[in-house]
Amino acid sequence: MSRHEAGSQAGSLLLRTIRSGTSGAEVFLLRQPGGATVATKVTRNPRVSSSVQAQRHAVMAKHFASHTPAVLGTATEAALDVIVTAAPAVWSLDEAIARVGPTPELYLIWQDVVNTLVTVWRSTAEPGFDPTRATRNHDLRCRRGHQGLEDVLTTDLGPPSRWLSIMINGSDMGSWFRAFEQLLVVGRPDSHITCHGDPHAGNVLVASDGTWHLIDWEWSGDHHDWRMMVSHLLGSWYVRDLLDHASGTASATPDRLVLDYAIGETPRLRQFGIPAADAFRRMTTPARTEQDLSDVARYVALLLLREIPRAVLAGRRHLIAPLLGECIRLTTGEHSNHPAIRLLKAPVGAAR
Ligand SMILES: Nc1ncnc2c1ncn2[C@@H]1O[C@H](COP(=O)(O)OP(=O)(O)OP(=O)(O)O)[C@@H](O)[C@H]1O
Ligand SMILES: [Mg+2]
Structure with missing residues (x-):
């Protein structure tokens, strides 16, 4: 899959393109003909390959099932690494705060994210x-x-x-x-724990129904x-x-x-x-x-x-x-x- 193809899958509507400053990735949010939205993340020479990201995603899904969007596919071609995932929301918590300000609702979502992480830390x-x-x-x-x-x-x-x-x-x-x-x-x-390895508000998606979803599982694992x-x-x-x-x-x-x-x-x-x-x-x-x-x-x-x-x-x-x-x-x-x-x-x- 080329970078161009990743951004224009036939029949899909490109909702957003996000260029990440940290990993150098490009993420294309695409509304597919059936109505589902997917995120296609394309990275050149990633530090963690998409297939390893998919394995780490599985560790997260075990503990954060309702907060972990599905991985739909991975591919590596030339130096381009692609991971396609479900996109349950279009904006991250970080972006939501930048758009509407630090509202009490967004604070409560962040508090719930942290509490849920800590519950998993303690149980693992x-x-x-x-x-x-x-x-x-x-x-x-x-x-x-x-x-x-x-x-x-x-x-x-x-x-x-x-x-x-x-x-x-x-x-x-x-x-x-x-x-x-x-x-x-x-x-x-004293112990090692299971966690999403990069828990910041840019890696938490917030949907309009108030649900939240962890993305970017590159550094997720059970030895943190x-x-x-x-x-x-x-x-x-x-x-x-x-x-x-x-x-x-x-x-x-x-x-x-x-x-x-x-x-x-x-x-x-x-x-x-x-x-x-x-x-x-x-x-x-x-x-x-x-x-x-x-x-x-x-x-x-x-x-x-x-x-x-x-x-x-x-x-x-x-x-x-x-x-x-x-x-x-x-x-x-x-x-x-x-x-x-x-x-x-x-x-x-x-x-x-
Ligand atoms: N499944 C998804 N659904 C909706 N948006 C997504 C999804 N995956 C990624 N994005 C968007 O793309 C942005 C960058 O993706 P991601 O966090 O995976 O990349 P990154 O370069 O590793 O980011 P960083 O290292 O800064 O955390 C996210 O902050 C989010 O806005
Ligand atoms: Mg990220």
């Missing part, structure tokens, strides 16, 4: 988390993040290995090497660290806030990186982060809370790091300083005072 938890068997490997993700930083910042700011002192709003936070070493180190949870999943449920809102409201400058001398920035408002985090905070408190134990907070902080830091190449490639250089600065603050011990981590500690409702 098994002792023996092994990072080498984890569906998402923290070490590998960090190294990709580091590579991305080198690729997009070296020309302007020198290679990260030369940042021996990083000044964040006037405070010396030490070298990038030290921060990166700390980012790599996370403790092990629940603290990493909390970092996605929480950090994805923080990332959105930073992209919308943060701004600053980044400059370099031969051995020093200077980041000056303001975070701005964090309305999404403060509202939509609440269910993630509830999830955290349901999963942690008093003896483990400090370690769990520190590990969630590092996982959130990694999400910020991974946003930097996208921001630079989109010409949004004012985001370099806040994304990198907050990544370092969350990693190097200042996390307990950080707005995202403070939310996890606050009693339910306190931050509303």
